[in-house]
Amino acid sequence: MSSVVAQQKSSRGRIQKFLNIVETGGNKLPNPIIMFFYFTVITYVLSLVMAKLGVEVSYETLENGSIVEKTTGVVNLMSVEGIRNLFTKAIPNFTGHPALGTILIAMLGVGVAEKSGLIDALIKKIVLGVPAALVTPVVIFAGVMSNVAADAGYVVLIPLGAIIFMGFGRHPLAGMAAAFAGVSGGFSANLVIGTVDTVMAGITQPAAQILDSTYTINPASNWYFIIVSTFLITGLGWWVTDRIVEPALGRYRRDTDESGKSEFELTALEVKGLRAAGLSVVLFGLGVLLLTREGAPLGAYAAQGGKVVDPFMEAIVFILGIFFFLPGVVFGFVSRKFKNGGEDIVAGLVDSMKQSAAVIVIIFVSAQFIYAFTASNIGTIIAVRGAEAIKATGFSGTPLMVVFIVATALINLFIGGLTSKWMMMSPVFVPLFMQLGFSPEYTMLAYRIGDSTTNIISPLMSYFPIIVAFAVKYKRKGEDLGVGTLVSMMLPYSVVFLGGWIVLFVVWSLLGIPIGPGTATTYIMG
Structure with missing residues (x-):
């Protein structure tokens, strides 16, 4: 028994040593703002070199619902037009970044x-009401479920x-990592x-209709899995x-003295405020339900074509902003924390923007890199070459699908965007795997x-630098906290999620269980 324990300690020691190397190496990278500036410069230089070399790829893709053959080469961003776009598109790149509006609107509500x-008060309620042993799974589960509400x-x-x-007296970075793992890794x-399934x-x-013009796919086709x-x-x-x-992070010492569980006791006014805030949430929820009925302002409707x-899903972030703002105002007045009327509300709104300053700067710089990487077509080249490499492996059956999963995870490190990659990859792989006897829904699931599994370790993922900015808040004196810290924290999740999901995928395949309502893993050519 002692030898088993010793082996486990030795294994954990080796894992921790590796993660320390990742963190140390990663933290030697520049500040994320500077790093994305370097990435942008490198992309511009690479675009010039690769364009001069005539690097291009041919592939099938989706355009207006039809499959078309395309040949794409690297665009030289150092050309006259490329330099012109560098100046003229800087602001649209920034204001059009998917994270900008989401963060600012959500933070306004959260700030109040x-x-x-x-x-x-809610944290106190959670601390008093949730068993300490279940805090981790509750946070991760909430993260997984949150993807219904977009970003x-x-x-x-x-x-x-x-x-x-x-x-709970635990390390805040562990809580952040757990939530990030659920939100993005899951x-x-x-x-x-949700909308992801529909899209x-x-x-x-x-892509399936390339081989079978009558083939249709239900958005719930992956639901069971x-x-x-x-x-x-x-x-x-x-x-x-x-x-x-969390063991790797060690104990977190707060700047203020910890006074034990008593600091989480709710006052009578806080209890009253929570009840009033809860009532406001219920009323707000009923209001939203009325607005989403058929024919109502937020009800779904059929447009031209x-x-x-x-509209509800398009407005979900704004709705969530109100979801926090409204009960925040109600709680503030009922608990008497707001004593200066509207001035306290405005102060909360302004403070939230102050806390978002670093995030806004990161978004501006990273938006320029994302634009350059996309406009140069370098990401497309990587995706298509990766697809060609998979087809050249010679694998067949379920092992081929496992190779496809791993390859997708690797490609995701270089080119983000769930749907944009799939638009390029689906016309290649869906028909290919149909010919090998795999259903399109099964390929989509793989x-x-x-x-999902490598979102949390890719610095190129839109929200990655923003999570780094959130994490810096918990940096202690003498500690380095940068990209390396976040990658080293999230790498175990990425590896375990990928391994665990592959095992589930293989077992599911071997048992032949439907992956969704009326959806099989196999396809028989007609």
């Missing part, structure tokens, strides 16, 4: 909720995870069908957080697994 004391989990739940862990898991089905169907995946990711993330990530538009 924080200023009023609502966030602190809101990144800007609300991840910083909230840090606060919750700190409330992006292809959930208990309900992915819409992209996969035309993603339901089971929700519990798999929650369990694996729980184990990684409590056994690997038969396309179904869902792609989603690979895409």
Whole structure:
């Protein structure tokens, strides 16, 4: 028995040594703002060199619902037009960044909720009401479920995870890592069908129709698998957080003295405020339900061409901003934390923007890199070459699908965007795997697994530098905290999630269980 324990300690020691190397090496990288500036410069230089060498690829892709053959070469960003775009597109790149509006609107609501004391009161309620042993799985599960609300989990739940862990006397970075693992690493898991499922089905169907013009795909075609995946990711993330990530971080010492559990006791006014805030949330929820009825302002409707538009999902971030703002105001007045009327509300709004300053700067710089990387077509070259490499492996059957999952995970490190990559890859792989006897829905599922697992370790992922900015808040004196710290924290999740999901995928395949309602893993050519 003692030898087994010794072996486990030795194994954990080797893992920790490796993670320390990753962290040390990663933290030697410049500040994320400077790093993205360097990335942008390198992309411009590479575009010149690769364009002069005539690097190009041919592939099939989706355009207006049809499969078309395209040849794409590297665009020289150092040309007259490229330099012109550098200046003229800088502001649109920034204002069009998907994270900008999401973060600012969500943070406005959260800022008022924080200023009023609502966030602190909720944390106290959680600390008093949730068993300490279940905090980790609750945070991860909430992260997985949050992807129904678009990107809101990144800007609300991840910083909230840090606060919750700190409330339990645990390391806030472990809470942030757990939430990030659920939100991003578990992006292809959930208990309900969301917009991602609808979009992915819409992209996969035309690719399947290359071989079978009558083939249709149900958005719920992966539902059974993603339901089971929700519990798999929650369990694996729980184990990684409590056994690997948090022990490696060590004890977190707060700047203020810790006075024990009593600091989490709610005052009578706070209890009254929470009840009033809860009532305001219920009333707000009923109001939203009324607005989303058929024919109501936020109800889904069919636009020109038969396309179904869902205003509710388009407005979800703004709705979430109000979701925090409204109960924050109610709590502030009922608990008497707001004593100066509207002045306190304005102060909360302004403070939230002050806290977002570093994030806004990172978004501006990273937006320029994302534009350059996309406009140069270097990402497309990487994706297509990766697809060609997979086809050249010579694997067949389920092992080939596993190779496809791993390859997708690697490609995701260099080119983000779930749907943009799939638009390029689906016309290649969906028909290929159909000919090998695999259903389009099964191929789509394999792609989603690979895409999710490396989001959390890719500095090129839109929200990655923003999470670094959130994490810096918990930096202690004498500590380095940068890209390396976040990568080393998230790497165990990425490896374990990928391994665990592959095992589930293989077992599911061998048993021949439907991956969704009426959806098989196999396809028989007609």
